[in-house]
Amino acid sequence: MRYGATELRFPDFALRPGGHLLLRGASGSGKSTLLALMAGLLTPTSGCLTMDGQELALLAPAARDAWRGAKLGFVPQRLHLSASLTVRDNLSLPYVAAGLSPDLARIDAVLGELGVGALLNRRPHQLSQGQAQRVALARALLRAPRFILADEPTANLDDESCDATLTLLRRASDQHGLCLVIASHDARIEAAWGGWSALHRLRLASAPAPAAA
Template sequence: MLAWEGLAHRYASASAPIRYADFALQAGQHLLLRGASGSGKSTLLALLAGLLRVQQGELEVARTALPGLSPRALDAWRGATLGVVPQRLHLSEALTVAENLALPALAAGQSADPARAAELMAALDIAELAARRPHQLSVGQAQRVALARALMRRPKLLLADEPSASLDDEHTLHMLALLLDSAEREGCTLVIASHDARVVEALSARDDVAEVVL
């Protein structure tokens, strides 16, 4: 599902590139990217998502070599392959929860899929929130809406950036369980980037979670 070799990225303002040790994720595993702030976790997530172009090395995601894709092909691949739960959830305040879940399909030029939205809202226990707007949601509810949105197009890879950033201990464990359960139910690979010791402790004990320490 994931593999990289000789992977490095250099920002224009940096004196040296960020280099990543060669890695391959085994089938059936999920991935925890851990390390201090500024260690390169978000950069690696952006590379995996095709939001940053590969400058050096090889990177394969979901059996696709990203360096060889044109910008148009990369956009199409991203829409068909990825679901992303960003640290800042970016829910549209002008839209209801149900309307926010329609955005991935509409952005891809497809029709909304209310049946799929209803299925995910039921699975994530947010069906009663369908008519609310983001400002009417708790932090935990908003994260579940963002997770449902990320899963709308049945991604092969689910990326979560610092999912515990605004959560207390109880809600952190609940969010991790939701992410893992959703990935298992949907049959996709989960990648979590975090420097939170609570996340590391919870995931390090699992046989189905590999780690990359940056």
């Protein structure tokens, strides 16, 4: 597909139920773009992408939004927690965006599962980096998604916080039976999960430089 002035091509791949995927590659190789395709935020210009039996390009925009809300949880590199809202209110937003009443019991349960249940009434500036990461993961898990997409989740973390985040991601994927897709150039993920038999790897080549005018 073409992204700006650059054409990106992705190899064919398939991920079986229960599998997890680590996308590796240098900056500009298309890791974040492939995540956006998996989320239905971008449409491929050729080929097809099927997620949980659904070819996303065939969905109308409203249906694609509904599919995304029901099937996907997203853990971005920048956590995008609203500074003016408490943790509980931040986690209510996915429900509001879907036209649903916030499930406060579910919010309490997921935060408790991740060890941050006592932080419900704090605001983002009152959280440590590790606490904020757990809140972001809780937000991604709220609606029992089939997939968690994580974009460079450890890039700005020290080794201790990196280990804690990877432990949370792997535990969440195992406990909730979801497919975890991580896009990262962080070699610590490979070192930590090298023996995880459920983890598949896909290395993307760097995008070619644009032709000279």
